Amino acid sequence: MRVAGKGLYDQSRRIGFSFDGKPMSGIEGDTLASALLASGVRLMGRSFKYHRPRGVLTAGSEEPNALVTIGQGAQAEPNVRATVQELFAGLNAQSQNRWPSLRADLLSVNDLAAPFFSAGFYYKTFMWPRAFWERVYEPIIRRAAGLGALSGRHNEDHYEKAFAFCDVLVIGGGPSGLMAALTAARSGADVILADEDQRFGGRLLAETEEVDGQPGAEWAASMVRELEGMDNVRLMPRTTVTGAYDQGTYGALERVGLHRPREAHLPLECFWRIVARRAILCAGALERPIAFPNNDRPGIMMAGAVRAYLNRWGVAPGQRVAVFGNNDDAHRTARDLAAAGVTVAAVIDSRAEPGVSGDFPTYSGAQVVATRGRQGLTGLTVRHSGGTVDIGADCLAMSGGWNPSLHLTCHMNGRPDWSESLHTFVPRAGAIPGLVAAGACNGTFSTSACLSEAIAATKAAVSELGFKPAAIKAPRADGAAYRIEPLWAVEGKGRKWIDFQNDVHVKDVLLAAQENFRSVEHMKRYTTQGMATDQGKSSNVVALAVLADATGRGIPQTGTTTFRPPYSPVSIAAMGAGAQGKGFAPERFTTSDQASRDRAAPMIEAGLWYRPSYFPRPGEATWREACDREVTMVREAVGVCDVSTLGKIDIQGPGAAQLLDFVYTNTFSTLPVGKVRYGLMLREDGHVMDDGTTARLGEQHFVMTTTTAAAGLVMRHLDFVLQVLRPDLDVRIISVTEQWAQFGVAGPQAREVINSLIDAPVDHATMPYMACAPVQVGGVGGRLFRISFSGEHAYELAVPARYGESLYRLLVAQAEALGGGPYGMEALNVLRIEKGHITHAEIHGRTTAFDIGFDRMVSRKKDCVGQTSAARPGLIGPEREQLVGLRSVTPADKLTAGAHLFAGGEAAVRANDQGYVTSVCWSPTLGSNIGLAFLRNGRARHGERVRLVDHLRRIETVCEVCDPVFVDPEGGRLRG
Amino acid sequence: MRLTCPLCGERDRREFYYGGDAMALERPAPDAGDVAWNDYVHLRDNPAGATRDLWYHDGGCGTWLVVERDTLTHAIAKVTPASEVAR
Numbered sequence A: 001m002r003v004a005g006k007g008l009y010d011q012s013r014r015i016g017f018s019f020d021g022k023p024m025s026g027i028e029g030d031t032l033a034s035a036l037l038a039s040g041v042r043l044m045g046r047s048f049k050y051h052r053p054r055g056v057l058t059a060g061s062e063e064p065n066a067l068v069t070i071g072q073g074a075q076a077e078p079n080v081r082a083t084v085q086e087l088f089a090g091l092n093a094q095s096q097n098r099w100p101s102l103r104a105d106l107l108s109v110n111d112l113a114a115p116f117f118s119a120g121f122y123y124k125t126f127m128w129p130r131a132f133w134e135r136v137y138e139p140i141i142r143r144a145a146g147l148g149a150l151s152g153r154h155n156e157d158h159y160e161k162a163f164a165f166c167d168v169l170v171i172g173g174g175p176s177g178l179m180a181a182l183t184a185a186r187s188g189a190d191v192i193l194a195d196e197d198q199r200f201g202g203r204l205l206a207e208t209e210e211v212d213g214q215p216g217a218e219w220a221a222s223m224v225r226e227l228e229g230m231d232n233v234r235l236m237p238r239t240t241v242t243g244a245y246d247q248g249t250y251g252a253l254e255r256v257g258l259h260r261p262r263e264a265h266l267p268l269e270c271f272w273r274i275v276a277r278r279a280i281l282c283a284g285a286l287e288r289p290i291a292f293p294n295n296d297r298p299g300i301m302m303a304g305a306v307r308a309y310l311n312r313w314g315v316a317p318g319q320r321v322a323v324f325g326n327n328d329d330a331h332r333t334a335r336d337l338a339a340a341g342v343t344v345a346a347v348i349d350s351r352a353e354p355g356v357s358g359d360f361p362t363y364s365g366a367q368v369v370a371t372r373g374r375q376g377l378t379g380l381t382v383r384h385s386g387g388t389v390d391i392g393a394d395c396l397a398m399s400g401g402w403n404p405s406l407h408l409t410c411h412m413n414g415r416p417d418w419s420e421s422l423h424t425f426v427p428r429a430g431a432i433p434g435l436v437a438a439g440a441c442n443g444t445f446s447t448s449a450c451l452s453e454a455i456a457a458t459k460a461a462v463s464e465l466g467f468k469p470a471a472i473k474a475p476r477a478d479g480a481a482y483r484i485e486p487l488w489a490v491e492g493k494g495r496k497w498i499d500f501q502n503d504v505h506v507k508d509v510l511l512a513a514q515e516n517f518r519s520v521e522h523m524k525r526y527t528t529q530g531m532a533t534d535q536g537k538s539s540n541v542v543a544l545a546v547l548a549d550a551t552g553r554g555i556p557q558t559g560t561t562t563f564r565p566p567y568s569p570v571s572i573a574a575m576g577a578g579a580q581g582k583g584f585a586p587e588r589f590t591t592s593d594q595a596s597r598d599r600a601a602p603m604i605e606a607g608l609w610y611r612p613s614y615f616p617r618p619g620e621a622t623w624r625e626a627c628d629r630e631v632t633m634v635r636e637a638v639g640v641c642d643v644s645t646l647g648k649i650d651i652q653g654p655g656a657a658q659l660l661d662f663v664y665t666n667t668f669s670t671l672p673v674g675k676v677r678y679g680l681m682l683r684e685d686g687h688v689m690d691d692g693t694t695a696r697l698g699e700q701h702f703v704m705t706t707t708t709a710a711a712g713l714v715m716r717h718l719d720f721v722l723q724v725l726r727p728d729l730d731v732r733i734i735s736v737t738e739q740w741a742q743f744g745v746a747g748p749q750a751r752e753v754i755n756s757l758i759d760a761p762v763d764h765a766t767m768p769y770m771a772c773a774p775v776q777v778g779g780v781g782g783r784l785f786r787i788s789f790s791g792e793h794a795y796e797l798a799v800p801a802r803y804g805e806s807l808y809r810l811l812v813a814q815a816e817a818l819g820g821g822p823y824g825m826e827a828l829n830v831l832r833i834e835k836g837h838i839t840h841a842e843i844h845g846r847t848t849a850f851d852i853g854f855d856r857m858v859s860r861k862k863d864c865v866g867q868t869s870a871a872r873p874g875l876i877g878p879e880r881e882q883l884v885g886l887r888s889v890t891p892a893d894k895l896t897a898g899a900h901l902f903a904g905g906e907a908a909v910r911a912n913d914q915g916y917v918t919s920v921c922w923s924p925t926l927g928s929n930i931g932l933a934f935l936r937n938g939r940a941r942h943g944e945r946v947r948l949v950d951h952l953r954r955i956e957t958v959c960e961v962c963d964p965v966f967v968d969p970e971g972g973r974l975r976g
Numbered sequence B: 001m002r003l004t005c006p007l008c009g010e011r012d013r014r015e016f017y018y019g020g021d022a023m024a025l026e027r028p029a030p031d032a033g034d035v036a037w038n039d040y041v042h043l044r045d046n047p048a049g050a051t052r053d054l055w056y057h058d059g060g061c062g063t064w065l066v067v068e069r070d071t072l073t074h075a076i077a078k079v080t081p082a083s084e085v086a087r
Ligand SMILES: [Zn+2]
Pocket: B005, B006, B007, B008, B009, B057, B060, B061, B062, B063
């Protein structure tokens, strides 16, 4: 119910929303939780395991119970905390984990079977038979227990990521954070102040106390006004700092569009990476519950949350409210309620001598031992020194004390210290380099002390950065001491809940201890304590205290609690912002891309590049028909193919030839100007890194080509060699892959096509096999190389990239006039397999020059990378698997890449494995299925028959081993 | 993580490529023998503490860098061009 005149928001500004389809209304400034409470809704969810009715427990992001789904369809967002979700017009919220409805949840029968569902239940029960796990048990458990469900549909929502830098990051905008931000800002530092709430002020928004003679919320507003006016301050409300990382880097999640109706231009969330030279942690503290029997009924909530609903949102969570606590905050809650006209049924203080009182019934040395009300609290039983008494109440506010929000200080493996006076953990100084905690998160609980501590901590931080700290004094504020006597669990009949989100109660922890899961980490995993969306924010310390008691140890001896990022849940979509769909990887297009697409060529990815697979013609039903035609076209007429994606590295300088001698196994210093040579590059461990051709354009000028896949790798490698291994060489290198468009023209008619376009025609004498020369193409300076990947008479013609598309269209037109045309990747692959040319399918990182039959290319006359290792024992010899050709004995029988090879009569098991297949195709030239493979001692076994076995695709084919060069082994076509 | 490239300044880790232990700088002579070559190619320490490794400023100037850092604290002590260390 709304209390007239209470709260920080205008109660006349109404907003309509719906909960489980029912229309309701709240006011501007409400959270979904405050609006539901104001509408008299106490039951907001069903618990994870037992489907127990649950209401809201807190008023903040630590909320374990009130999780709802917002929106519908693909946009539905599950597990949203009602305490964080701001109300907006048209908000559509649904309860979760219930069927068919929140009030009548049939799966709440789990609760009746509770004795069978104790800690370790899953481990003990669902052990046998093993095959049942996936098909029977897991689906049942998943249906019965759980949180909200994802829609299962593609999420079209927009998310962002961003980076920010500052001198001082202030984490948390309560009294300490506001004070810290102002101190840093007035000292001249660049400041970011981030707070997860929509409004700065922290607990001041929830309390009735005064700061500097004004109501706390007004003082906070005046601080915000001053900060807003400063150029060196960035205020980030609705931004949760979720993690602390190396070098002063912090992750933060900003809610950008989640608090308002959807707008297409707004991202829902933005994930920030904030780099701060110093950080002041002012994250406040979280109140912890007391484990008493049936302490989970809707209507039982944290005392601080009751004050927040009352003082900030003007909502009384009940009409007759009882308060139970072990510290002075119990009385503070009762006083605020009474002053607002709400009936305080009783204050139950566990301390024998609380030393405070008010105008309401107070029980000292008392405990709540029972509660009543199935779907919402109706009453409770109190045991006190004089006996027991039943009290009628529809709301019970509890306070077991406060835990500093020190989570971020644990993110780099820091452990907190136990405070014997505060009965909680406090952060250890220096746990995060550059971060200091101040205020309640540091165990300093009075507002007055918080303000002074924030100023002192910030002054020290800005001094370290070289700023002169501004003269600033802490305003007057409440200085009352924090008085508490520990109370963790109450004896009595019924389950005493500790972790509300995971349905862990005292007996589960005791059972864990009894079964010898005495370490905190074991207990947590055995009971699921501290898991899921709230990560034990309310429950961890209580659970640890109960475990300590059960094992007869003190709390610090039992262990510590720790926290990992994120502080509160971060959607994967926000962390992956920008990487959805095509944002996942950049796309690289060749200059002929449009021309290929114009011919309806399906494009295939080659690294980041897109290349045409094949060029379909009318009447062709499958890719194979197109591919076969293109192969035959190249072998009998002429084909054109864009090869610009190969890496091209320009190498110049007096030491250029020596560099090549050092990185290639073979010699390049002997290569004449105007000639091209094939080169093999090794890694230092003797295995093949890459291959390609390198042309000598001048005495001190080479252009190297690499495979498409290894272009970046080779560039890095050359840089390493030049900067580190051979700094003596005077050479400069640069990648020119994108500067040159290069096209392969292959086939008996290749020279006719080339000569139709270059200004001075070439013949066999001027351009023999493996020659290169500068040429003019329609007045444009280009380069012509007589090299061949297909085994045919072939050229590669390169022009500056801006002429690429034009040249490609001309080449294709000329080829078509001669009975040829364009060919794609599929045909390219068949042509090179027929010719026995290797690609990274063969040089996959585990093969040596010896394996591929190129050991004679490893020159012994000079040192080169990989030369020493290539000769080591084990990398050379008959035991190696060596490159061979394979041909199915029955031509139509399939070969598959990845299949393994076995001798005729041997079982197809690992012990008998003799090798594997790397590349396969249907060869239209040979009319057979062929392949390339690595076979043990393969070069000595040409003519033998082996059995190809593919266990995955259930294929067995008898193959004949042969030379890997199937077509024109003498090279007549190539040179002709 | 950020590295301070001596040429480009402080840059995000995403601009760099990790190149393994800096002992790659100490290439043995071709005739140094199997043990030396095995050490160089295959054996790496895995220290809990100070380490020296190579990073390549891939998204920047293309310089190979020797980075001295601590694997326990992740603190970075020094970044030097590998060409200066190799000398
Ligand atoms: Zn750089």
